[in-house]
Amino acid sequence: MSVTDKHLLVYISSLPESAEARFEAEKQAALRGALTTGLVWPDSQSEYDWALVRRQIEKADVFMFLLGRQYGPVTPTGISIQHRELVHAQALNKPVCAMIQNAAGTGGPQDQLKLEDLRKQLMGSVPFKVWHLGDELSVHLGSTLQTWQRKGVARWAAGGAPEAVIDNPILSERFRAPAPTFRPRKDEPIKHELVLMVQANVYRGGNLSRHVVKITMQSQRLWRDLQPLLRLGASEDRLRALVEHSVTDEASKRLLAEHPGSHAVDDVRIERNQFRQLLSRWSKEGFVTSQRDGAHVRWSIAGT
Numbered sequence: 001m002s003v004t005d006k007h008l009l010v011y012i013s014s015l016p017e018s019a020e021a022r023f024e025a026e027k028q029a030a031l032r033g034a035l036t037t038g039l040v041w042p043d044s045q046s047e048y049d050w051a052l053v054r055r056q057i058e059k060a061d062v063f064m065f066l067l068g069r070q071y072g073p074v075t076p077t078g079i080s081i082q083h084r085e086l087v088h089a090q091a092l093n094k095p096v097c098a099m100i101q102n103a104a105g106t107g108g109p110q111d112q113l114k115l116e117d118l119r120k121q122l123m124g125s126v127p128f129k130v131w132h133l134g135d136e137l138s139v140h141l142g143s144t145l146q147t148w149q150r151k152g153v154a155r156w157a158a159g160g161a162p163e164a165v166i167d168n169p170i171l172s173e174r175f176r177a178p179a180p181t182f183r184p185r186k187d188e189p190i191k192h193e194l195v196l197m198v199q200a201n202v203y204r205g206g207n208l209s210r211h212v213v214k215i216t217m218q219s220q221r222l223w224r225d226l227q228p229l230l231r232l233g234a235s236e237d238r239l240r241a242l243v244e245h246s247v248t249d250e251a252s253k254r255l256l257a258e259h260p261g262s263h264a265v266d267d268v269r270i271e272r273n274q275f276r277q278l279l280s281r282w283s284k285e286g287f288v289t290s291q292r293d294g295a296h297v298r299w300s301i302a303g304t
Helices: 016-031 050-059 081-091 109-125 134-150 219-232 236-258 272-284
Strands: 009-013 035-037 062-067 096-101 128-131 193-204 207-218 262-270 288-293 296-301
Touching: 009 016, 009 050, 009 081, 016 035, 016 062, 016 096, 016 134, 050 081, 062 081, 062 109, 062 134, 081 096, 081 193, 081 207, 081 272, 096 109, 096 134, 109 207, 128 134, 193 219, 193 236, 193 272, 207 219, 207 236, 219 236, 219 272, 219 296, 236 262, 236 272, 236 296, 262 272, 272 288
Parallel strands: 009 035, 009 062, 062 096, 096 128
Antiparallel strands: 193 207, 193 262, 288 296
16 A cells, blocks of 8 residues: 555644544544544543553654643653653654644643743744634644645654654654665764754742753764763663763753743753664664663673
């Protein structure tokens, strides 16, 4: 079956309070022959299953973010469940579009501040549409779905992200990973540009909120930074901690600049699944190997 014969699979991220907006999104998708996935998790009835959610996002072609009047439950990473889903979709280079409701937030002052910060992040990092009336939402959903379908967004297997993302104007950032049939050097992976999804705590006016910033880095720089640990053999957590330390200064400067009035940044973290994909890629290319050591997995340079 060709790519054009496949039905577009849309992951819809929403909260229970956005039930009407979600219905409209599912309706517009159905009218255009697209399929939808994603679950709405009620706080009091079911425990949020991140493993299941992650698999659904990985299988989807595109990611639709419906932001309503609530920030939503917070995950162990310090950001909302919707925000965590977005970070994972971006780490997989999924085409993303946000539908932002133009309405006052509900909940306490802290939740409203987090919601406003999330709105600003979405408007500054992904394609978005702002809506107030239901008719506006219908038009925005329809045009976005048509654009995705017209450009032929391809679906890839659930086993991992593609080597390169199809050129699509909806996509705010592209992961440029050329796939030449040669290696310029036998001791280094093929050079490509990485867009790391970095999370950190930002302190402002006595309040703490979790934010995400994208940091661009060349894969060869990352490889050379990690080589000393890889020669000795190290766990994924230790390798990731080294990268987090190396990007802390840049992440702090950018987050302080993006959030006027903030005075401190800490707990800088790289998206775990994105880093794991990078290690898996190097393993497939024959540069690193993994070996189980009790309850842990140690990564090392192949042949050492």
